[in-house]
Amino acid sequence: MKFVDRLRNALNIQWFPNPCRLCGEEAGPAAAFCTQCLAGFPEPPPVLALANGTVHAAFLYEAPVDGLIQGFKFHEDLGAGRHLARMALPVLAAGRPQALLPIPLHVSRLRQRGFNQSLELARCWSRGTGIPVFGQALVRARATAVQSGLKGAERAANVQGAFRATGLLPAHVALVDDVYTTGATCAAAAEVLLAAGVRRVDVWCLARVP
Numbered sequence: 001m002k003f004v005d006r007l008r009n010a011l012n013i014q015w016f017p018n019p020c021r022l023c024g025e026e027a028g029p030a031a032a033f034c035t036q037c038l039a040g041f042p043e044p045p046p047v048l049a050l051a052n053g054t055v056h057a058a059f060l061y062e063a064p065v066d067g068l069i070q071g072f073k074f075h076e077d078l079g080a081g082r083h084l085a086r087m088a089l090p091v092l093a094a095g096r097p098q099a100l101l102p103i104p105l106h107v108s109r110l111r112q113r114g115f116n117q118s119l120e121l122a123r124c125w126s127r128g129t130g131i132p133v134f135g136q137a138l139v140r141a142r143a144t145a146v147q148s149g150l151k152g153a154e155r156a157a158n159v160q161g162a163f164r165a166t167g168l169l170p171a172h173v174a175l176v177d178d179v180y181t182t183g184a185t186c187a188a189a190a191e192v193l194l195a196a197g198v199r200r201v202d203v204w205c206l207a208r209v210p
């Protein structure tokens, strides 16, 4: 918790306004969103079973979560990412993987964006669960086109062979990504992990496209 939030809590003072990140109305001490906006957040989708793991998402990829994630990824709104990550934790932490593996960005994309949103999420979820982040376990072997402009089969072809697995890996890991759409990126990453001896590859993400 930030110092100013702790102070506000400790003194129970209401005269620091704390606007909701969505509507600007008073959100209450240390809260990111007002109760009315929170009531409009999408539900978590059901856990999705894959051949060698399960996909856990905290929200359906719908308003207002979609806009908050876009702000986090494309407009450096790291605060939005952190708030969503904290809200997601109780849903995700039900599974107990032995390591969290953020989906890496190619170095050219990382340089452009300045941060890897998946690594930011993995760090937050590691702090909340004590599960270590294996930040170097997956490497982007090559740059890929932006997935959001592609259709299903094109997405799979685009990320085929995009990853390499490195180092010693535990039997049960979770990939960390912001949005799970067709699953092509995670499937390509899971393929190299399973080939490297990992037995179970779950996915932890903020949101899943229905």
Ligand SMILES: [Zn+2]
Pocket (backbone or CB within 6 Å): 020, 021, 022, 023, 024, 025, 033, 034, 035, 036, 037, 038
């Ligand atoms: Zn609000």
